Amino acid sequence: MRCIDPKLALMAAILLMPLAAQAHDASASPPAEARKLVFADEFNAGALDRGHWNVVGMDFWVNEEQQAYLDSPDTVQFADDIAGADGGALVLRPVYRPGVDTLKSRKADFISGRINSLGKAEFTYGRVEARIKLPDAEGVWPAFWMLGNGQWPDTGEIDIMESVGEPDWIGVALHGPGYSGETPMVNKHFFDGTDATAWHTYAIEWTKDAILFELDGRLIYRATRPMVEFYGKWRFDTPKHLILNFALGGIYPYKTSGIAKPYKGLPRATVDQIKAGTVAMYVDWVRVYEPLSTK
Ligand SMILES: [Ca+2]
Numbered sequence: 001m002r003c004i005d006p007k008l009a010l011m012a013a014i015l016l017m018p019l020a021a022q023a024h025d026a027s028a029s030p031p032a033e034a035r036k037l038v039f040a041d042e043f044n045a046g047a048l049d050r051g052h053w054n055v056v057g058m059d060f061w062v063n064e065e066q067q068a069y070l071d072s073p074d075t076v077q078f079a080d081d082i083a084g085a086d087g088g089a090l091v092l093r094p095v096y097r098p099g100v101d102t103l104k105s106r107k108a109d110f111i112s113g114r115i116n117s118l119g120k121a122e123f124t125y126g127r128v129e130a131r132i133k134l135p136d137a138e139g140v141w142p143a144f145w146m147l148g149n150g151q152w153p154d155t156g157e158i159d160i161m162e163s164v165g166e167p168d169w170i171g172v173a174l175h176g177p178g179y180s181g182e183t184p185m186v187n188k189h190f191f192d193g194t195d196a197t198a199w200h201t202y203a204i205e206w207t208k209d210a211i212l213f214e215l216d217g218r219l220i221y222r223a224t225r226p227m228v229e230f231y232g233k234w235r236f237d238t239p240k241h242l243i244l245n246f247a248l249g250g251i252y253p254y255k256t257s258g259i260a261k262p263y264k265g266l267p268r269a270t271v272d273q274i275k276a277g278t279v280a281m282y283v284d285w286v287r288v289y290e291p292l293s294t295k
Contacts, residue, residue, distance in 0.1 A: 035127065035289040035290050035292075036289065036290040037287060037288070037289055037290075038123070038126065038288050038289065038290050039052075039121050039123070039286075039287065039288035040285065040286070040287045040288070041053075041090075041285060041286050042086070042087060042088075042284075042285045043078060043087075043088050043089055043090040043283060043284065043285060043286075044080075044086075044087035044088040045078075045088070046078045046080065046088060047078065048076060048078075048090075048115070051120065052117055052120055052121055053115040053116065053117055053120065054115065054116050054117070054118055054119070054120065055069075055071035055076055055113070055114070055115050056069040056071075056114040056115070056116065056245070057069055057070065057071055058070060058101065058102050058103055059103060060114070061103060061105075061106050062250075063141075063247070063250040063251045063252065064249070064250045064251050064254070064264055064265075065108075065141065065247040065248060065249060065250035066108055066109070066110055066247075066248045066249035066250060066263045066264060066265070066266055067094055067108050067110040067111060067112040067246075067247060067248040067249075068100065068101040068102075068103060068106065068108040068110070068111050068112075069111070069112060069113065069114045069245075070100070070111040070112070070113075072111065072113075074093070074095050074097075074111065075092065075093055075094070075095060075111055075112050075113035075246075076090070076091075076092060076113040076115065077090075077091040077092075077093055077113075077280075078090060078091060079091050079282070082133070082282050082284075084133070084198075084199045084284075085133075085199070085282065085284045086131075086284055086285065087284075089133075089282045089283060089284050090115075090244070090282070090283040091280050091281070091282055091283075092112065092113040092114075092115075092142065092244060092245065092246035092280060092281045092283070093112070093113065093246065093277075093279070093280040094110050094111070094112040094140065094246055094248050094274050094279055094280075095110065095111050095112070095274070096109060096110055096271065096274050096275045097109070097110065097111050109263070110248050110274065112245075112246045112247065112248060113245065113246055114243070114244070114245035114246070114247075115243070115244050115245070116147075116241055116242060116243045116244075116245075117241045117242040117243075118147075118149065118241040119241075120241075121241065121242060121288075122149065122239035122240065122241045123146075123206075123239060123240060123241075123242075123288055124237065124238060124239050124240070125206050125207055125208065125291035126206055126288055126289055126290055126291045127203060127204070127205050127206070127287075127288065127289040127290075127291075127292075128146065128160065128203065128204050128206065128242070128286075128287075128288050129160075129201055129202065129203035129204075129214075129286070129287050129288075129289075130144050130160070130161075130201070130202055130203075130244070130283055130284075130285065130286040130287070131199055131200070131201045131202075131283070131284035131285055132144060132161060132199070132200060132201075132202055132281060132282065132283050132284070133197065133198065133199045133200075133281070133282040133284075134163050134165075134167065134170075134196040134197060134281055135165065135197065135273075135278070135279045135280060135281065136165070136167040136195075136196075136197050137165045137269075137270045137273050137274075137278075137279045138164070138165045138166060138253075138257060138259070138267055138269065138270055139164065139165050139248065139249050139253045139257060139259060139263075139265045139266035139267055139270045140163070140164070140165040140246065140247070140248055140253070140266075140270060140279060141162065141163070141164055141165070141246075141247035141248065141249070141250060141252055141253055141265075142162070142163050142245065142246045142247070142281040143159065143161060143162035143163070143243070143244070143245055143247070144160045144161045144162075144202055144242075144243070144244055144283075144286075145157065145158060145159045145160055145161070145162065145242075145243050146158040146160065146204075146240035146241065146242055146243065147240055147241060147243060148235060148238055148239070148240050149238070149239060149240070149241065152175075152180070153175045153176050153177055153179075153180035153181075153235075154176070154177050154235065155235055155238060155240075156174070156175070156176045156235035156236050156238070156240065157173075157174065157175040157176070157180075158174055158204060158206070158211060158236070158240060159171065159172055159173040159174070159175070160172065160202050160203065160204050160213065161202035162252070163196055164252055164253040164256045164257070164265075165253065165270065166256070167191075167195040167196045167197050168190055168191055168195055168196070169188045169189060169190045169191065169196070170188070170189055170196055170202070170215075171186065171187065171188050171189075172186070172187050172189065172213040172220065172221050173185060173186040173187070174186075174211065174223050174228065174236070176228065176232055176233065176234070176235040176236075177232040177233050177235065178231045178232020178233070179228065179231040179232050184231060185223045185227065185228060185231075187213070187220065187221035189215055189220040189221070199284065200215055200216055201214075201215070201216050201217070202214075202215060203215075203217075205292065206236065206291070207291060207292055208225075208237060209224060209225045210222060210223065210224045210225060211223050211236060242286060242288075244281075244283055244286070246280070246281050248263070248265075248266055248270075248274075249263045249264050249265035249266035250264060250265050251264075251265070252265070253265030253266065
């Protein structure tokens with residue numbers, strides 16, 4: 001810029017300063033909007049796009065969870081009147097319904113919803129994010145995560161957000177061979193001035209050398225390839241599919257609270273909330289952007 005008026009230059013500097021500071025403080029990575037969107041489900045259509053998602057059914061059971069998954073409008077719903085949502089939202093809802101579970105080894109008293117994009121939307125690297133509102137209900141276990149397409153944990157798992165119903169924190173984690181279950185690649189994020197019952201955007205920035213976990217654009221955990229390879233093989237170089245699910249009880253809530261009755265990890269107060277129909281996870285949208293340039 002040539003021959004600039006010094007007053008104008010000063011004004012320009014003042015105007016630019018907060019922008020530069022904001023860009024530095026607010027975001028762990030470049031704005032996602034600047035990149036190509038490679039997948040999006042805005043959940044505005046009032047029905048599940050089965051071109052994007054599979055719905056998990058009764059026979060699936062892991063982690064001593066206390067629900068059976070059921071492909072039903074009772075458990076996988078849509079709402080267009082949720083305050084703060086941009087249009088409609090996916091609603092994954094647990095329901096008290098004894099006697100419905102057909103898996104004899106389990107006999108769960110609850111049904112709930114779990115969807116995944118296996119075979120329909122799979123990604124290697126990129127920015128993966130969802131806007132989610134969680135319930136205040138101890139012992140629930142809703143999550144937004146990604147899995148590899150083979151045997152667990154060999155093909156890797158990325159937990160972008162999981163909650164055990166305690167509204168002051170959420171967890172993020174990686175699992176893989178040598179670092180599954182009690183993985184050292186884990187972090188709890190404690191909210192400051194807000195909690196998980198508000199809308200938040202949970203994201204990962206996934207490159208060939210690291211996975212950055214972000215909440216509302218702020219870095220909350222970073223797992224690098226050397227950190228992972230200290231424990232086992234880096235398995236974050238193959239396609240992973242998306243999962244959104246709402247589990248109840250089971251091993252993770254139990255390990256957090258020690259609650260064993262009336263259900264493993266699930267206290268009476270939360271059972272009463274589920275019976276009252278006040279427990280659900282709302283998902284405003286899921287978006288995936290092309291990977292950051294690694295030039
Ligand atoms: Ca929406």
